[in-house]
Amino acid sequence: MGTSFGRGGATTFQQDLQNADCILIEGSNMAECHPVGFQWVMEAKARGATVIHVDPRFTRTSALADVHVPLRAGSDIVFLGGIVNYVLQNEQYFREYVIAYTNAPVIISEDFADTEDLDGIFSGLDREHRFYDPHSWQYQGLEVQAASGERDQQYQDRAQAATVRQAARGEAHGSGGAEVGAGDPERDETLTHPRCVFQILKRHFARYTPEMVEQICGVPTGTFRRVCELLTENSGRERTSAFVYSVGWTQHTVGVQYIRTASILQALLGNIGRPGGGIMALRGHASIQGSTDIPTLFDLLPGYIPMPHAHENENLDSFVEAESTKKGYWANMRAYTVSLLKAWWGDAATAENDFCFDYLPRLTGSHSTYETVMAQLAGDCRGFFLFGENPAVGSANAKMQRLGMAKLDWLVVRDFSLIESATWWKDGPEIDTGEMRTEDVGTEVFFFPAAAHTEKNGSFTNTQRMLQWHHQAVEPRGDARSDLWFAYHLGRRIREKLAGSAEEMDRPVQDLTWDYPVRGPLDEPDAEAVLAEINGWDAESRPLSAYTELQDDGSTVCGCWIYCGVYADGVNQAARRKPGREQNWVAGEWGWAWPANRRIIYNRASADPDGRPWSERKALVWWDADKGKWAGHDVADFAADKRPDYRPPDTATGPDALSGIDPFIMQADGKAWLFAPAGLVDGPLPAHYEPQDSPFSNLLYGQQRNPVRQVLVFQHPDNRLQPSGGEPGSEIFPYVATTYRLTEQHTAGGMSRWLPYLSELQPEFFCEISPELASERGLEHLGWATIVTARNCVEARVLVTDRVPPLTVQGRQLHQIGLPYHWGGNGISTGDAANELPYMSLDPNVHIQEVKAFACDIRPGRRPRGPARVELVRDYQRRAGITEKTGMEI
Amino acid sequence: MTILGSASGPARRSYDPASESGYPAPPPRMGFFTDTSVCIGCKACEVACKEWNHVPEDGLALTGMSYDNSVGLSADTWRRVAFIEQRKPVADGQDQFRWLMASDVCKHCTHAACLDVCPTGALFRTEFGTVVVQEDVCNGCGYCVPACPYGVIDRRQDDGRAWKCTLCYDRLGDGMEPACAKACPTESIQFGPLDELRERAAARVTQLHASGVADARLYGEDPDDGVGGDGAFFLLLDEPEVYGLPPDPVVTTRDLSAMWRQVGAAAVTLAAGAAAAFAATLLGRRT
C-alpha cells in the first residue's frame, strides 16, 4: 500500500467500517482474529451493509457474513484480478475519481513489456541475478533519478549487488512513495492512449476472466459474478465498499502483489479516502504497526526512512537525493532524517559531520530474520537476542530456526515463560530425533523474564495507526523487567565499559544520547520521556506539534517524524481517553493516530476536484471556501489551507509542488498508483504466480512462480522444496495446507498455551479436513493424522468438518487442510508446531514467509518418534525425486 | 419461604421473585438477554467469567464438538459457547451451510428448582431477582444438581460445594454489569432490567422474521412457561434441543403439593398396613 498510496498502513480505521455499504473480508478472519474490531462490521450489517467473506475455510467470520466464497489458498490475485477485469470491461470504475486521483492517464515508457508480451514476466528481468531492473517501467519522458546514480561502479560489480536489491524497497515506502524522476509525466485524460496506464491495465487483466477464476480459484462463475455485482453496486459516487485483509494476503511469495491488486481495485472503484471505503489492513498482533513505525526491521529507520546501504561515497546529501522525492511531503526527507540523527546523537551531531550520518549501520544485503537464520547456520551470526519472539514455533521451517540457534555462541531470550526458543537445546524435537545432542550444543542460552504490559508504562500502536498509552498497574515480580528497562540498562552498561575507549568504532555508542530519567524501585526508564523524544522538540526545547515543523539544519530533534505530534504541547496525546459518546463518530480525541491524528488517510479523495464531497451521504472532509480551509469530521490529510483549484508553478518543490487535486500527498506525483513504476521489486502490476510448492501449474502464464521471489539457499537436507504443477513428483504432495490463528490462542503460544483459561478453550493441535478427504485418506474424526512436507512431518488430531469444502480446480478435486499454528512443546497445552512444514521462500519486497498456501500430504496415525521421523521425510523426498535443485528455478 | 409451586394456571405477569422473597423495595429485576444471532463465538465471555470469579480450569481434552471444548455448564464452567455446524435449506431449494454459536448461562429462573430444594438455604434469591449460592453455607448435599431442569448447577469436585453463575452479584452491587456482558464485543450478551430486555427481544425477533430469518425465536422469555420465565433468556435460531437446552423445562416444584399428598397417602397406608399386620394375627387366633 505504500507503493500504491504513499503510506504502508491501513487507509482507514476499524470504526469507519460501520459506514460501508459493502465489506469484502479476504485474507482475513476478522471475527476470530480481531473480534473486538469486528463489532464495527456488525454495526455496518445493522445498517444494511452486505458482508462478503472470501476464505478457503468457513470460519466464525463466514458465519456472520452474507456471502462466503471458498477459494483455493494462494489464488487471490486471480480472484481480485478477475474483479478488476470485470470492472474495466463493464465500465464499473468511478471514472471521475480515477482520472483525477490516480495515475490511470499517465503514459508509460515504450520500453515497457508486460506479462502479456513476455508470458508471465515483465521487461527488465535479469535472469542470472534474479532481479528486475525497473528502468523500462518508468513514466514516459521522465528522467529517472539515478537511484543507482551516485553509487560507485565498484559496488555495482560486487557480488552483493543483487542482494542489495533484495534488501528491497517495499518496506521503505511505509511513509513516502518511490521517486519517479524530475518533470511532469505525460497524460491522456481520455484514457485511450495505448500506453496509458489505464489501457495497460485493461490488457494486463484481460485474461483474468470468470472462467479463469473458476479454473484456478475453484470459485463457480455464478458466485464470482455475484461478488463483482455486489462490489460494483456498492461503489461509485453514492456508495462505498471497504476491504479488510490481514496476513492471509501478506504471507505469500507474492503477498505484496495481492495488496497491490486490492489497491488497484479500490482505486478504480473510487473507494480510497472515503468513509466506509478504503483498505483496512489488519495487522497480526497488537503492536505490529508500531514495530514497523519505530522499526524492529533491519532495513528501516523510524518513520520508514530507509536504512542506508554500504556505499563508499555515500554521504547524507547523496542518501537523501537518492531516497527522497521532488514533490510532496517525502521531499522533506532530509529534515526528517536530520531530526532523527539529532535525537540519537544530540550535540555530537552537527552540520560539519553530516549529523553523524556515518554512525548509522550500513546494509550489505538483506538481513531479514530468515537471512539471519542462514547466517547462523553458516556460522556468520554468533549472537542472537529474542525479545518476545518464538521462532522455534512461529517461523517457517521451524527446524532450521532451531538448528540455526544451535550454531550460535550465545542466545538471549526475553519472554514471560520458557518458550520453545529457549529450551530447544534440551527438549526440542531434534533432541528426540537425534539430530541434536544437548552436550554438543555450544550455545550459551540466557533467559530473562519479561514484564507484562500491565507492569510497565508504554504504548501500543494498533492496526489503524493509533497509539494508545497503557499505564503501569503493578511492579513486575521477581526478576521480570520491561524491554525498555533491558535495552536502556544494557546500553548504559555497554557505554560504561566503552567509556575510556579511543576507538573510532566505539564513537557511535559513546556519542548516543542515553539520558532518560529513571524512576521507581527498579530504575525503570521514564517511558514518557522516550515518547517526548520521539515527538521531538525545537531549538528552544518546546515540544513539536507537527512534522511540518521539522528542519534540516539540526535545530529540531525528532525520534520518529510520523509520530511528531503525539506529545504536542507536552501532553501525552496517546493517553487521551475521551469517551466516544462525547465526540463525533471519528472520535479523534481518543489516543493519537499518525499522521497528525488523521484517522482516514488520503481523505482529500472523499471530495471531488472542486472540494465538495462526491456524495452528501459520504461526507468526510470538504473545502470551506469562506474560511479558506478544509473542514469536516477528520483531520484533513492535506495542507489545511490549500485550495482545490491550486495548481503549482513549474519551479515548485516539496509539498508546494502538490496541486489541490493530489490527495496522495506522500506519493511523488500525488496520485494513487494503479501502475507502480518504482518501489516494488517484482513488478509494476500484479500477476498471478503459483505458490512455491503447489499441486497446480500456472494456468495463466508459462512462468510458474514469482521469478524474483526470495529463496533462502542453505544446503541442508531439510531445507528442500517440492516439485509443483505437472513436474514429476508433485503428486506426492497433492493437497494444499493453510495455516491460521484461532481466537482462543495467540501466535506462537507463549502468551496463551501457558494460561489454563485459554488452553482449555482450544487444548490440542488439530487439523481441519473435509469428510471427503477423511474418507480418501482413511482419517477419523478425533483420530490422529500426520501431515508431511519436504521439510518435516507433524501430527495433529483430526477434526472432520464441512467447513473446509473440497474445490474443483483445473478440472480435478482439490482438498485443503487447515492447520492452526499455535502449538509447541512447552506449556500447559502442547503439540507439534505447524511451522515445521512450510519453507523459507519469501516475498522479495518485505521478506515475509509463505505459510498460507503450500503443498503437502496427509496420512492417518501419529507420526514416528525418534530418528524414524526424519526417515519418513527423507522417504517422501526420495519418492518425489527431490534434490537440492528442486523448486529453485526462477 | 419460597412458593410451593404455582397452580396449573398461568403465572401472574407481574410476579416479581425478589418481592415475593421478602425484599421490601427491591430494585428492578435484572437479567440477561443473549441474542445468539450476533454471537461470533469468540469466548470472551467464558474467559471474563473465569477471570472475575476465579473459576478453575476444567478439562484440557479436545472434544471434537466443533469448537466447543467446554462441553456444558457445570460448577467450573458458568458461561459456555455452543457451536453447531448445520446445513439448512434455503429459499431456492439449495443447502446453505451455517454455524450456530450461542453463549449459554444459568437461567436464574423465576421459579428456581435449585433454590426450592436446597435444604440449607444456601441458595437464595437476591434483591435483583437473581439466584445465588452462599458458598459459606453450602454443605454439598448435591440436591440442587438433579433438580435443575437445564442441567446448570453442579458440585465442584475437590471443593465439595455447589457452584454456578452469580450474575456477578458482586459487580451488580457496585452498579457494574456482569463480566461476560462487558467483554462481549458484539452485544450478543445484553444485560439490563428484565422488562426492557424483553421488549428489546420481542422487537428483535420481529425484525429478524421480517428480514427472512424465520427460525429466530425466543427461549425462556415467556412468564407462562414451566419455570415462570427465565431471568436469563435467549434468542435462538433453531430448536432448543439443538443447543442442548430442554424444549419445555418445568420446575419440579410445580408438582410438589401433589407429591406431598401422595407421600402422606403412602405413609398412612404403611401405618394402616402395620396395624393390619397385627390385627390379622388376632384373626388367626380367633379362628
Add this chain to the structure above:
Amino acid sequence: MSHAKVTREGLQDARPGREAKPGTPTQRRRTGRRAEQPMVPPAEFASYYGKPVLNTPVWRSPDIPGYLFLGGLAGGSSLLAAGAQLTGRPALARASKTAALGAACLGLAGLLHDLGRPARFANMLRVFKVTSPMSVGSWILSGYVPAAGAAAACALIGRLPRTGAAATAAAAVLAPGLASYTAALITDTAVPAWHEGYREMPFVFTGSAAMASGGLGLLAAPLDESQPARNLAVFGVGIEAAAFERMTRRMGMAAEPYRSGRADAYIRAGQALSVLGVAGALLGRAGGRRGRVISALTGASLLAASAATRWGIFHAGLASAADPKYTVVPQRDRLRSRAAGSPPP
C-alpha cells in the same frame, strides 16, 4: 447497501451492532408452528452431540441408595416395634427397635459421607423448607434418631420402661414419614425416571419398607412372635409390586431405563427375591428348626429384595439423566400436543 448516511452534520440512521441481521437467511422449516402436526412423533430427536441436557445426580452408591433402603427398613421396623410392644411380643420388639436404630444410624452415616462438606452437616437445620424434601427429611431424622435410640437403649438395657414406651411411640409416629419422604426426595428433581413416577413412588417406597422390616422381623425374631412381620412383609410386597407396575406403565418413555442395563438387573433381582420371600412367608409356616431356617432365608430374601429395588430405582434415575432423549422427546411431545390443542399427557 447501508441505509445510514455520513453527512456533514454527522452520522444519521445509525444502528447498534446488536441489530445486525445474521448472515444466511433460511427457509421456514415448517409452514407454521400451529399448523398440521404429524400424528406420530418422529423417531428421531435433536440433541447437542448426544450430550445430556441435565446434570447427572452427584449422589453416590452405596451412600444414597443405601440410605433409601435403610430409611425404609428403619421406618417399618419402628412400626413393628410399636405394634410388638403393644401386643406383648418382646423379642420382636427388641429386634425391631435395634434394627431401627442400627439402620437409621448406618443410613445417616451414608448421608454424611455423601455430603461435599460433611463438617457442615448441621447446616441442614438452619432452615425448615417444605419445598425441600431433604429439609423435611433432615428434621424428621433429627426427631427420629434420638427417639429410636432411646427406644432401643431402653429395650436392650431393660430399664426405664415408660421412657422406652414413649420413645417407641414417638419413633412410630415419625416412622411412616421417614419411610415415605424419600420418595419425594428423588421425585422432586428433573430426573425423568424419578420425577415422572411421583404419584406412585411413595407407595413403592413404603411397600418396600414394609417388605424390608417384615423380612428383618422374620430373620431376627423367634417364630412364635414373627407372624405380624410375616403379614407386613406380604403386604409390602403386594403394595410395592402393584405400585411399581402402575408407575412404569404410566411413565411412558421414562420407564425405559428401568428395563435396561444395570437398573433392569437390579429390578429383576428384586422381583425374583420378592417372589421367593412371599413364597417363603406364605408357605413356610413349619415349626421347629426347619421353620427357623426357612424363616431366616425368607427374611434375608425380603431384605435383599428391598435393597435391590432401591438400587435399581437409583440407577434408572442416573441412566435417564445421562441420555438426552428422555428429557427431549417427552418435552417435545408435550409441546406438540399443546400446540395441537390436545391436553398434555
